Amino acid sequence: MYAFVEGKPISTSAGSTKTLQMTFSTPLVKGDTVIVGSAYETDTNTAQVVDGAGNIYTPDTPYIDAVLHWRCQWFRFTYTADAGTSVVNFNLVNGVASKGAWAVRDSGLDPAASIITVPWNKQVAPGIVANTLVTNSAAIASNTPYMALALSMSKTGSSGALPGVGTPGYNNRAGSWTFAGGTGNCARLEDKRITNATSFNAVFTPTVGTDTYISGLLMLAEAPVINTEVVNPMGLAYTSVTGVQQYAKKSGMLITGQTNRYDPAFATARAAGAEVLAYIDAMEGYQTGHSIGGLSDDFYQIVGGIATAPSWGNCNGNAGTTLGAPRQNFVNTYMLDIRAGSTWSNHVVAYVENLMRENKVDGVFLDVVGGRLFSTLAAWGLPTASTPGDWTQQEMQDWTAGCIDLVRRLDASRRAINPAFIIVNNNTWDTGDALNNGFLGEQYVDGVDLEHHPSTSSYQQAYAGKYTFSNLGHRRFLVIAQSTADAIAWAKIQGVTDVSDEAHYNSVSVPPIPFSPRTDRVAPTSSSGSLSLIKAGSGLVLPFAPANITVATATVPNVVNSAKATAEAAIVAANLTVGSETTQSSGTVTSGNVINQSPAASTSVNVGSAVNLTLSSGAAPTFPDPSSFFHDDFESGGLTTTNSEGFSWGGYDLTSIVQQKTVSVGPPLITENVLVNDGTNVNDVINDGRDWTAYEGLDKNCLRFRYPANGGTGGQFPQQNFDMGTAHVEVYMRYQLRVPTSFIVDSANDKFVAFWQDAYETGDGSTAYLSHWPNGSDPTGTRDVAYTYSPGGGQPSIGYAGYAPFFTTADHGRWMQVCLRLKCETSPGAADGVIQFWRRWQGESSWTQLINATGLPIKVGTVGTAGFRRAYLMGSNENGFYTVQQEFMLDQFELSLSSLAV
Numbered sequence: 062m063y064a065f066v067e068g069k070p071i072s073t074s075a076g077s078t079k080t081l082q083m084t085f086s087t088p089l090v091k092g093d094t095v096i097v098g099s100a101y102e103t104d105t106n107t108a109q110v111v112d113g114a115g116n117i118y119t120p121d122t123p124y125i126d127a128v129l130h131w132r133c134q135w136f137r138f139t140y141t142a143d144a145g146t147s148v149v150n151f152n153l154v155n156g157v158a159s160k161g162a163w164a165v166r167d168s169g170l171d172p173a174a175s176i177i178t179v180p181w182n183k184q185v186a187p188g189i190v191a192n193t194l195v196t197n198s199a200a201i202a203s204n205t206p207y208m209a210l211a212l213s214m215s216k217t218g219s220s221g222a223l224p225g226v227g228t229p230g231y232n233n234r235a236g237s238w239t240f241a242g243g244t245g246n247c248a249r250l251e252d253k254r255i256t257n258a259t260s261f262n263a264v265f266t267p268t269v270g271t272d273t274y275i276s277g278l279l280m281l282a283e284a285p286v287i288n289t290e291v292v293n294p295m296g297l298a299y300t301s302v303t304g305v306q307q308y309a310k311k312s313g314m315l316i317t318g319q320t321n322r323y324d325p326a327f328a329t330a331r332a333a334g335a336e337v338l339a340y341i342d343a344m345e346g347y348q349t350g351h352s353i354g355g356l357s358d359d360f361y362q363i364v365g366g367i368a369t370a371p372s373w374g375n376c377n378g379n380a381g382t383t384l385g386a387p388r389q390n391f392v393n394t395y396m397l398d399i400r401a402g403s404t405w406s407n408h409v410v411a412y413v414e415n416l417m418r419e420n421k422v423d424g425v426f427l428d429v430v431g432g433r434l435f436s437t438l439a440a441w442g443l444p445t446a447s448t449p450g451d452w453t454q455q456e457m458q459d460w461t462a463g464c465i466d467l468v469r470r471l472d473a474s475r476r477a478i479n480p481a482f483i484i485v486n487n488n489t490w491d492t493g494d495a496l497n498n499g500f501l502g503e504q505y506v507d508g509v510d511l512e513h514h515p516s517t518s519s520y521q522q523a524y525a526g527k528y529t530f531s532n533l534g535h536r537r538f539l540v541i542a543q544s545t546a547d548a549i550a551w552a553k554i555q556g557v558t559d560v561s562d563e564a565h566y567n568s569v570s571v572p573p574i575p576f577s578p579r580t581d582r583v584a585p586t587s588s589s590g591s592l593s594l595i596k597a598g599s600g601l602v603l604p605f606a607p608a609n610i611t612v613a614t615a616t617v618p619n620v621v622n623s624a625k626a627t628a629e630a631a632i633v634a635a636n637l638t639v640g641s642e643t644t645q646s647s648g649t650v651t652s653g654n655v656i657n658q659s660p661a662a663s664t665s666v667n668v669g670s671a672v673n674l675t676l677s678s679g680a681a682p683t684f685p686d687p688s689s690f691f692h693d694d695f696e697s698g699g700l701t702t703t704n705s706e707g708f709s710w711g712g713y714d715l716t717s718i719v720q721q722k723t724v725s726v727g728p729p730l731i732t733e734n735v736l737v738n739d740g741t742n743v744n745d746v747i748n749d750g751r752d753w754t755a756y757e758g759l760d761k762n763c764l765r766f767r768y769p770a771n772g773g774t775g776g777q778f779p780q781q782n783f784d785m786g787t788a789h790v791e792v793y794m795r796y797q798l799r800v801p802t803s804f805i806v807d808s809a810n811d812k813f814v815a816f817w818q819d820a821y822e823t824g825d826g827s828t829a830y831l832s833h834w835p836n837g838s839d840p841t842g843t844r845d846v847a848y849t850y851s852p853g854g855g856q857p858s859i860g861y862a863g864y865a866p867f868f869t870t871a872d873h874g875r876w877m878q879v880c881l882r883l884k885c886e887t888s889p890g891a892a893d894g895v896i897q898f899w900r901r902w903q904g905e906s907s908w909t910q911l912i913n914a915t916g917l918p919i920k921v922g923t924v925g926t927a928g929f930r931r932a933y934l935m936g937s938n939e940n941g942f943y944t945v946q947q948e949f950m951l952d953q954f955e956l957s958l959s960s961l962a963v
Contacts (some may be wrong), residue, residue: 083149111150291579292552294572295539295561299340302326304569309333311578314539314559315569316340316426320355323421331423334578338483339422343409343467344429345394346370360412371398371405373460390429390439400459401466401667410470417479424483425471426510426539430464431488432499433457443802444750451750454641458671461492462638465502466669472505472531481582483507485537489524498638501669503529508558510539516550525556535582548573617672619662620655625676628655632672640671644678644904652679652904678904682878684953686795691785692955695755695762699738700781707786708956711933713740715779719765719950721754722746737762756797756876756903756952763799763952766935770946780812780936785956788818788928790921791884795961799950802874804842805943810834810861812936813846816883816929818922826922827853829883829896829929831912833867842870848896848912853920865911867900876903878953880962883929885921894919899962908962 089112111117295314298305298321305326308315311334317327319340327337346361347353349368357363362370372387373396387395398405413425434441441457442450468484475482487510492499503509508530514521530536539559542548548562552574562573615636620628629639640659650656657675660666685692693702693710695718700710717739725731733748755763766779785792794814810832818826829850836843846867851858868877877900884895894917899908921927935949955961 080150084147088147089149112146112148288553288555288557290536290538290556290558291577292557292574293559293576293579294574295541295559296569296572297541297561297563297566298327298569299566301568304571305330307569307572308335310335310576312336313572313576314338314537317422319357319360320353322356328421336423336483336582338424338426338485339416340428341409341413341425342428343405344397344399345390346372346397348393348395351393362408368395370408371403372396373398373400388439390434390436392438396439399463399467401463401669403463406463406467406470409467410474413471414474414478417475417482420479423481424485424507427468427484427486427506429488430467430486431509432461432464432490432492432497432502433488434460435488444752455671455673457492457494458498458638458640461499462669462671465499465505465638466667468502468505469669476533480533481535483535483537483582484531485510485539487512491524498633500529501633501638503527505531507531507533508536508538510541512541513543513564514540515543516547516554522554525551525554527556542573545573614665615668615670617658617660617662617664617666620658620672620674621662622650623655624651625653625655625674628658628674636668637666638669638671640673642674642676644676646679646681647677648680650677652677652906676904679906682953685955686957686961688957688959688961689955690957692953694757694953695764698743698762704786707784709784709786711782711784713738714781715767715769716781717765717767718762719753720762721752721759723759732759751948752802753950755950756799761952763950764954766949766951768938768943768947768949770943778937781934781951782931783933784931785929788926788930789958790928791882791958792816792929793880793882793957793959793961794932794955795878795880795957796954797876797878797952799876799952800868800872800874801947801949803945804844804868804870804873804947805945810847811844811938812933814881814932814934815936816932818927818929818931819925821931822851822858823855824851824922825853825855825920825924826926826928827851827885827894827919828858829919830858831881831896831898832861834861834864836866836869842873844868846898846911848898848914850894850896850917850919852918853922863896863912863914867911872902876950877901878903880908882960882962883919885919885928886917889920890918892916892918897962910962 291312293312293314294308295316296305296308297316299316299318302321302324305315305324306329309330309332313330313333313335315327315330315335315337317324317337317339319342321327322339331337341360346368347357347363349363349366352358352361352363352366352368361368390396399409400406416422416425440451442452443454444451464486468486471484475484484506485508486502486506489509489511490499490502491497509524511521511525516522525538525540528536537558538556539561540548540551540554540557541561541563542551543562543564545562548560551557551560560573561570563570617637618631618635620631623631625642632639645656647656654677655674656677659673660670684694690706691702691704691708695702698718700713700718703709718737720735720737721732722735723730724733733746734751734753736742736745736747738744753763753765755761757763764781766781768779811834813831813833815821815828815830817828818824820826822828827850829848831846831848833844833846836845844867845864847861847864849858849861868875880899882895882897886892886894893915896912896914896917896919897910898912899910901908934951
């Protein structure tokens with residue numbers, strides 16, 4: 062329901078306008094409600110909000126304007142601009158200091174009834190607990206979700222909880238916050254629920270030290286949600302039919318187990334008006350020795366206890382083969398070959414078609430089918446240093462396309478055989494990747510089931526509100542809740558049609574909500590279990606009866622030379638899916654356009670098949686640049702490259718030369734990752750799924766910087782030192798760098814590069830540095846780059862400056878080329894030194910300048926070395942460790958005395 066962002070100071074100088082900038086992940090839309098708050102020193106500020114489009118919002122009366130030593134203020138406005146913007150700036154005019162800010166975006170609350178404001182501004186002595194009692198009984202309705210936000214100015218570290226443990230009427234899901242010492246902070250508690258309280262306590266405890274100032278507390282109460290759908294209880298009879306009779310009412314919903322589908326209890330329930338869905342798991346077959354017999358053995362083709370159904374193989378990305386160990390999604394099972402048009406897919410379609418004709422159930426509940434897999438055993442995802450995924454992009458796309466093709470064919474069959482037949486899958490169709498083409502499957506099913514997700518999840522709530530499913534008129538959106546209370550809450554969420562509170566599936570539970578008859582589906586008539594649609598004299602259609610399966614085909618369009626967006630649209634319009642998208646340099650095809658496609662144009666393929674694209678990244682950058690006096694692409698296999706000036710690399714320090722080596726050109730292509738040299742090991746085949754492909758491609762070397770998880774062996778300081786052999790008062794450095802595939806960090810700055818003269822930082826000559834820092838909008842995955850330098854003469858470095866966006870979460874796994882220019886002042890005291898830094902992503906032809914610092918007192922040393930000579934790449938991870946292993950890759954390193962940013 063809410064989107065919350067913290068403010069990042071972008072202007073805080075005294076005596077001028079202070080701006081704290083907040084950026085939402087998606088643009089605001091007209092009608093959104095935005096609540097903005099801040100805390101600041103003194104009471105002389107004038108506050109206003111300016112959005113990214115320049116629209117000004119000024120509050121007439123702030124919700125809170127309490128003054129002790131710090132002032133806390135917030136107000137709400139309705140976004141009225143037609144053009145959306147993601148940026149909200151909170152401006153404070155003529156004040157002393159702006160300390161903390163936040164913004165809440167809300168598109169679903171009643172602006173007049175959803176806010177409770179709590180004046181709270183107290184100075185707290187060390188060791189004393191501050192309690193503030195809220196007594197707004199009218200606003201605190203029973204069973205109401207709320208979000209709590211707090212602002213604080215703390216001179217020492219402090220922490221608190223809201224509500225306090227044991228507060229009457231609260232369900233004891235207490236949250237907490239912690240404020241760092243010496244700065245202004247904001248914190249939130251969200252998605253909590255009040256049961257029958259008319260008051261509750263906020264507790265804040267300072268640590269030993271000086272006083273702590275608490276500036277304010279705000280609570281937002283969520284407006285009641287009204288679900289316009291008719292909602293009914295649902296019973297899950299996976300293991301037992303005991304209790305099924307409780308759902309033998311008009312519009313009741315029952316899900317059978319794998320072996321009890323034909324139990325008379327279900328027939329009785331159907332006769333009373335209940336809808337019965339047959340549980341079908343077409344994705345996982347029981348391993349030999351683990352079958353459960355009966356109908357299950359028939360479906361999974363288990364003969365004499367031996368599993369014979371074709372598996373989805375797992376051998377370095379060879380999807381759909383039975384070579385190697387089959388993949389697993391659940392214990393004691395193996396994944397089945399559900400590729401479009403496969404033998405197993407044909408079998409599933411024929412089996413469900415028989416259920417349509419039998420008319421002994423009202424539909425099917427397709428377990429696991431959807432856009433992607435989520436279990437730990439499945440290990441869905443590309444192999445990276447930080448995730449357990451071991452799938453290839455093509456294999457994931459084949460699995461998703463197989464699910465889409467399965468429901469497409471089932472939908473076509475029911476429209477011909479029994480249009481009242483219900484199809485629901487127990488999964489979402491969101492693949493969660495850049496292509497996100499799994500949503501194509503939604504049009505073929507009547508809805509999905511959400512299993513054991515909390516009713517407070519904003520993502521799941523939004524998915525429940527989707528109306529992109531089948532057009533047959535009997536939409537069914539099922540929810541298996543975590544508890545009875547959660548089932549009741551889910552029944553109020555827009556779009557939900559059936560709810561269950563069964564947490565463990567041991568028995569059919571008591572209906573959690575009342576029954577509400579619905580008339581959107583008219584079941585077909587039947588006689589003795591057979592429909593009149595079955596040809597006279599043909600007899601019953603038994604399991605595994607021969608069926609004429611026609612796999613729909615499509616013609617692959619010609620998209621070569623088309624722009625990426627145009628090509629993707631043409632592929633989707635042809636009832637196909639966009640497959641893998643790789644890049645390749647080209648001097649003839651425009652950057653971003655298609656160089657090649659597979660399958661080729663005019664090829665006839667099954668509907669839903671993937672079309673793979675190779676996109677141009679433009680002309681390849683020249684390497685080495687003719688002006689460079691040193692370059693290294695690490696093809697020597699060691700840190701041994703030198704030049705006439707005496708350049709030398711330092712030793713390996715959590716760095717190594719690596720390669721992604723071709724094992725077989727296939728098809729399919731099979732590769733393995735090889736540690737070429739780390740100073741100890743040489744040509745060591747690792748083959749653990751990580752991608753060590755160099756910028757120059759497969760079978761080429763690059764330099765790896767390894768940041769082990771939680772410090773690892775040797776600490777958290779991977780860096781590569783080098784000595785240019787000769788000092789230079791001006792130097793350019795350029796290289797290719799790949800961002801880690803899943804960058805997660807919980808620390809402050811990470812060193813990026815440093816150059817020094819006679820001594821590091823405290824020498825007579827200046828030292829220059831670059832580091833990357835957390836970005837306020839996404840502190841764990843998005844980074845800014847900034848610079849600093851020491852003025853020389855033994856003085857320490859100044860504070861970091863010039864913060865600029867460096868990379869975001871969307872850039873993980875991408876190659877960028879960076880260029881650094883350093884220039885000392887031309888004479889003592891001239892203060893005309895320069896630090897400049899550029900970046901261009903792979904495929905970009907022009908540079909983006911991130912840092913342009915001129916007029917700097919970068920001193921030329923007079924003791925020993927006059928000019929920059931020594932340096933390091935990457936370096937220490939300050940103030941903490943990476944929670945998961947990170948790997949930066951570096952390639953095509955070069956140095957020059959003239960510009961490389963061209």
